[in-house]
Amino acid sequence: MEPQARPVPATYEDLSQSIVLPLLKPELTAAQVFEGLELAKRYGIGCVMVRPCDIDLAVRTLERSGVRAGAAAGFPHGSASTAVKLYEIRDLLRRGAKEIGMVAPIPKLVSREFPYVQTELLQASEACRKEGATLTVVLENAYFTDEMKIVACRCAERAEAHAVATSTGLASPGYTLEDIGLMRKHLPEETGVEVWGEIETVERLLELHAAGCTKFATSAAAKVLEEWRGRLAGSQGTEATR
Numbered sequence: 001m002e003p004q005a006r007p008v009p010a011t012y013e014d015l016s017q018s019i020v021l022p023l024l025k026p027e028l029t030a031a032q033v034f035e036g037l038e039l040a041k042r043y044g045i046g047c048v049m050v051r052p053c054d055i056d057l058a059v060r061t062l063e064r065s066g067v068r069a070g071a072a073a074g075f076p077h078g079s080a081s082t083a084v085k086l087y088e089i090r091d092l093l094r095r096g097a098k099e100i101g102m103v104a105p106i107p108k109l110v111s112r113e114f115p116y117v118q119t120e121l122l123q124a125s126e127a128c129r130k131e132g133a134t135l136t137v138v139l140e141n142a143y144f145t146d147e148m149k150i151v152a153c154r155c156a157e158r159a160e161a162h163a164v165a166t167s168t169g170l171a172s173p174g175y176t177l178e179d180i181g182l183m184r185k186h187l188p189e190e191t192g193v194e195v196w197g198e199i200e201t202v203e204r205l206l207e208l209h210a211a212g213c214t215k216f217a218t219s220a221a222a223k224v225l226e227e228w229r230g231r232l233a234g235s236q237g238t239e240a241t242r
Contacts, residue, residue: 006214008206015205015228017046020217022169022196024051024072037061043225047099049217051075052092059096070099073124076168077140078103082120089124093131100128103138103168104155109148117152121159134162136194136215141179142171149179153186163192163215174198177211184212202227 009015023036033054038061040048047068050058058069071092074085082105089100102124108116121137128135137156141149156164164183166175174197183193192214199205199218208216218224 006209008209009228012225012229012232013044015202016044016225018209018215019045019221019225020047020049020070020194020196020215021045021221022049022217022219023054024049024075026051030054030057033057034061037067039222040067041065043222045221045225046215049099049101052088055092055095055097068098069096070101071097072101072103072138074103074105075101075138076103076170077107078105078138079107082116082123085120086123086127089127093127093133097133099134099136099162100124101136101138101165103140104152106140106143109139109152110143112148114151114155118155118158121155121161125159125161129160135159136163136165136192137161138165138168138196140167140171141175142167142173146182149182150186153183157188157191161191163194165194165196165217167196169196169198169217177208180208180211180213199224202231 021036021040023033033050037048037058045067047070048058049070049072052071055071062069073088074080092100105117105120125135139152153164164187166179175195180193193212194215195208195213196217199216200220200223202224205216205224
């Protein structure tokens with residue numbers, strides 16, 4: 001069955017709440033992370049995804065702001081053992097993370113050890129549900145065949161993951177429209193498709209939205225949202241002169 005067309009964002013909040021601000025670069029200082037968190041509050045961004053070492057700062061800074069504190073687990077390659085990943089996820093949840101972006105085990109997917117992948121995702125999802133948090137399964141599609149991508153989506157669906165992301169944004173290409181279409185086709189409508197990568201214009205974001213994406217992780221969040229504000233203001237001005 002073809003996925004249903006989703007409505008185009010109509011308000012500022014429709015777009016801002018679908019954006020994730022990633023603060024995952026290893027060279028970021030604590031001061032730069034704090035600046036990013038404050039930016040997210042000013043722009044009403046939906047979620048900030050931080051490194052595990054920054055989760056306490058994120059939870060404290062974002063408290064009562066409406067911005068969700070998220071953290072990456074198993075980043076960037078998903079190569080840690082399941083036990084280590086689960087410990088990391090549970091620690092992040094205990095510290096207040098509301099969203100977990102867990103990198104699927106790349107070595108196990110390319111080795112076609114699919115039962116391992118399924119078991120890991122089931123356990124991670126259960127840990128998140130117990131704490132009222134959401135799980136995004138992060139793939140690295142640049143390394144996978146279409147078959148592997150489809151199997152990974154099916155594993156995420158069985159685990160009742162909240163969303164599946166196209167990539168970590170590190171491998172090239174980070175995402176393609178073809179990958180987005182493939183993932184949307186093989187995921188239920190209630191499971192989101194998330195892009196992690198550089199999105200620098202509203203035009204590009206809306207193109208990805210039309211292809212099936214529901215959330216957009218971009219470090220250019222402020223630029224995109226300023227452009228969106230300008231578009232909305234322009235359209236309102238046009239309506240007022242009619």
